Amino acid sequence: MADLSIERLSLSFGGLAALSDVDIAVPAGEIRGIIGPNGAGKTTLLNVISGLVRPTEGEIRLDGQPLTRLKASEVAARGVGRTFQTSLLFKGMTVLENVMAGMHQGLRTSVLAAAVGLPGVLREERRARERAREALAFVGMLSFAERDGASLSFGQQRLVEIARSLVAEPKVLLLDEPAVGLSPPRVAELDELLRRIRDKRGITIIMVEHVIRLVMGVCDRITVLNSGRKIADGTPDVILADPFVKEAYLGKSSDADRA
Amino acid sequence: MLLAYALSSGITSGALYALVAVGLVLCYRTTGHINFSHGELFMIGGFLAFTLHVMWGLPYIVALLGAVAGSFVLGVLTDRVVYQPLIKAPPIAMVMATVGLSFVLKGIGRHFWGGQGEVVPFPPLVSPAPVLIGGVAVFPQQLVVVASVVVCMLLLTLFFTRTRAGKMMQATAENAHAAYLVGIRVERVYMLTWGVGAALAGVAAVFVAPLTLLTPDIGLSLLLKAFAATILGGLGSMTGAVIGGLLVGILEALAGTYIASSIQDVSAFIIILAVLVFRPTGLLGARARREV
Incomplete structure (x- = not known):
């Protein structure tokens, strides 16, 4: 289990602020x-956390250790996993092979081990394959293991x-x-899977999501961004009741509510 | 009889071309670049083995491992010195740089191993006396070469199908950007690719050395043959490179035997021309596009 803290995070492209002074403690x-x-800076925030975009200011810490100046692969190696809005499965590879490609910590060991001896390598790789199958079973996709990802x-x-x-x-x-x-x-x-990822695997989850039913059902707390600023932070009930959120998120209907 | 002889020598050299070609294709598929100094990696590998085995009298297996390790390191250096610095430059820069590197390596080869005699002999690994197999005289060295190439191919297949590093290489070849986003250390994959590609050239060199003569200028002709093999097989396909390599070896042996021995050395050019004119995608080209 690991915590992630984001402190005074700002990112601007030229003069345009994509994120300003965002504080989030998970x-x-x-x-x-x-x-x-849309355009509130949610995906940008994930990109900054995973090291794809360098922030203009601020700090991100995983268990107190700064992640802010690391490359994407280094952030991943520290234990921050990530999925994307668009599918990034590798074409021409089976589902199982795709999952194995995610074991990036294995690259160095397998090259070193290859120099030492083949039987050991194959044993280790068989274990890796087993772990990949376990992960597929965990998300309920094991029966698709040999299918083409595409x-x-x-x-x-x-x-x-x-x-x-x-x-x-990953830790997060x-x-x-x-x-x-x-x-x-x-x-x-998916709601049930996310809970299992947290409970069985001890992974902290940060999720950008538009499907309100999922967000309200599964999230412990919700952070609301608008135009790159954090406008609210709290439990689903609190967020639902927050007038600023209604205004930002639901737009005009909030006027009707107030009236 | 003549045919059998031509075939056996053709298959032997073809197997070696296949090995060199697979290294070339491996780098091309992952990085998108043809390494024009690939033939020189082969040459240096061969001379490293020569130094260890012939000059220092170390066992053949030590020479083999030394040449493989040495060419792997050269491949990694190619990545560090040429590929990584130019990764965002226009493709022509990489072409020029690897061509330049081939001259540098050739110069190194000439400095250390050239000059005194034009060529250096490498003693055969096994008894030079031919053995009869089904009435055909075959040199034991040829059998060793073919068997070793088969073992190398099996190891490589195992690497790609069974190991995570192999999957990551495949993933990077398919979509480097996605691989980067997913957290794969893409630079490391490139480094490994150059190293493995070069090591394959080194292995081939150690097996070729006892069959032919090593010269510091051997690289270019090897590169041409490997290139003909990859074009014939369909650029970017590993299976194609193997088939192409064997075919180039067999065709040039047949041409040398039945047409004129002077044709042998230019047959690689003729194959490249013929394929580009009649079937630009190569034998497995259409499939290769769907393969990774």
Whole structure:
């Protein structure tokens, strides 16, 4: 279990502020939702956390250790996993192979081990394959292990991507709109999967999501961004009742509510 | 009889071309670049083995491992010195740089191993007396070469199908950006790719050395043959490179035997021209596009 803290985080492109002065503290074992209207800076925030974009100011810490100046692969190696809005499965590779490609910590060891001896390498690689299969079973996709990744439905690809990020054994998992395009029963399954990831694997989850039913149901706390600023932070009930959130998120209907 | 002889020598050299070609394709597929100094990696590998085995009298296996390790390191250096610094430059820069590197390596080869005699002999690994297999005289060295190439291919296949590093290489070849986003250390994958590609050239060199003569200028002709093999097989396909390598070896042996021995050395050019004119995608080209 690990906590993630974001302190006074700002990012501007030229004069345009994409994120300004964002403070978020996610305690270990929490499922945190990040919501906000389009262009609020949610995906940008995930990109900054995972090291794809360098912030202009501020600090991000995982268990107190700064992540801010690290490269994306180094952030991943410290234990921050990630899935993306668009599918990033590798074409021409099976589902199982795709998941194995996510075991990035294995690269150095397997090269070194290859120099030492083949039997040991194969044993270790067999174990890696087992772990990949376990991860697929965990997300309920084991029966698709030998299928071509590209032949899966959008929602299935999502699950495979989650499995791929799980095999890297992250401490914190960043999910960018995992429920987009899922039917309501699938959303319920995702809700249950997210809880299992937290409870069984001890992974802290930070999730950007538009599907309000999922966010309100599964998240312990929710942070609301609007125009790159944090405008609210609290439990789902508090967020639902927050007038600023209603105004930012629901726009005009909030006027009707107030009237 | 003549045919059998031509075939056996063709298959032997073809197997070696296949090994060199696979290294070339491996780098091309992952990095998108043809390494024009690939033939020189082969040459240096061969001379490293020569130094260890012939000059220092170390066992053949030590020479083999030394040449493989040495060419792996050279491949890694290629990555550090040429590929990584130019990774964002236009492709022509990489072409020029690897061509330049081939001259540098050739110069190094000439400095250390050239000059005194034009060529250096490498003693055969096994008894030079031919053995009869089904009435055909075959040199034991040829059998050793073919068997070793098969073992190398199996190891490589195992590497790609069974190991995480292999999957990561495949993933990077398929979509480097996605691999980066997923957290794969793409630079490390590139480094490994150059190293493995070069090591394959080194292995081939150690097996070729006892069959032909090593010269510091051997690299270019090897590169051409490997290139002909990859073009014939379909650029970017590993299986194609193996088939292409064997075919180039067999075709040039047949041409040398039945047409004129002077044709042998230019047959690689003829193959490149013929393939580019009649089937630009190569034998497995259409499939290669769907393969990774």
